[in-house]
Amino acid sequence: MGKAELYIFATRESKDQFIKTRIENRRKNVETAGTIQRRIEEGGMVDCKICGEKTSMLGTRLCHNCWEVSARLRKFLQSKAGMEMAQAIIDEFVHKGEK
Numbered sequence: 170m171g172k173a174e175l176y177i178f179a180t181r182e183s184k185d186q187f188i189k190t191r192i193e194n195r196r197k198n199v200e201t202a203g204t205i206q207r208r209i210e211e212g213g214m215v216d217c218k219i220c221g222e223k224t225s226m227l228g229t230r231l232c233h234n235c236w237e238v239s240a241r242l243r244k245f246l247q248s249k250a251g252m253e254m255a256q257a258i259i260d261e262f263v264h265k266g267e268k
């Protein structure tokens with residue numbers, strides 16, 4: 170399987186979309202077919218962009234835990250009890266760092 174075929178397989182894009190994406194990515198200098206191919210060859214795992222744990226989520230580059238927290242935290246903090254719980258956890262971590 171060549172680079173283009175691998176990329177299309179991994180991203181489930183059509184060939185036209187693949188070409189458009191490739192041109193757009195070159196312009197923006199972000200994800201390239203080569204980068205995605207390298208990740209597939211490395212076992213389809215990447216480092217989570219928040220905590221650094223290995224994740225198979227190539228698109229978001231977030232592990233399950235970081236995805237869940239980042240997707241739900243703002244809504245959680247809208248409740249007073251949620252905010253107090255989060256504050257208590259943060260305080261606990263801050264005090265741990267002081268010991």
Ligand SMILES: [Zn+2]
Nearest residue numbers: 217220232235
């Ligand atoms: Zn993570």
